[in-house]
Amino acid sequence: MLEKAISKLRTEMGQNNANPYIQVVGQFLLSHLESNPDTAEKIMNSEKTIAKSLSEMEKEAKKKKVGNCAVLTDQEGFGIVLKYFGIEGQVVNRPIEIKAVEANMAEPTAKKATTDFDVKLEDFLV
Template identity: 45%
Template sequence: MDIYEKAVEKLTTEMAANEKHPYVQMIGQYLLAYLEKKPEHAERILAEGKTILKSLDAMRRYAETKRVGNVAVISDADGYGIVLRYFDCWDGEPFDIPPEPQPLAQIATPTRAATAKSTTTAKHSHAPAVTQLSLFDDAEGGEAL
């Protein structure tokens, strides 16, 4: 199997795995047609970690830079251009796609020392003791018959 066929297989496999996702189908069909015209870009489509779904995410990130209020709109031409740029197939004017957001730094979790300290504090609390009542206790606090 040559590199062009591998690229076609990669795209069709992702499309089959996301058969109910209309945008994966649309972009997949676009990329298949693009590869017919530019088979020399097959290796770029095969790049490790590059997927149709991730190209849609790149499109979303780009559209967010054009957002006005809660609305972000881009043209079809811009959308397809972003997909080609994502796969490094774009040969037009250069433009940037915002990078994928990095995961937030993990929120500091209490260390064992901090946890032990808070437990020690709880043992010496001056709060009044709470007594749990049972539904089977009578009004005087004894067990109901």
């Protein structure tokens, strides 16, 4: 069951690899499954998806909206996701590693500076 739940999440993440929110929530759920494999059955519910859990977050954020701004903490957002999937308990406050799924989402690599000009103080002393 655990393998099927992981496969379901990875499939949805792969089908939506341009959506960074689905990637973040998917990574969270994969991490949650590592620590709580007994919740795999709830993830397997065919009517529950990562995308629909984002809609639930949006509904909750709208309730907290002030002007044109609504903010949820990581813990609140992930708590809503777990509740959506029917998973009881508190969100463990741990950082989620976000892996880029496309080259254009990856952080640019720093290029090593190359210098053809090399001067030492001794070169100027007479």
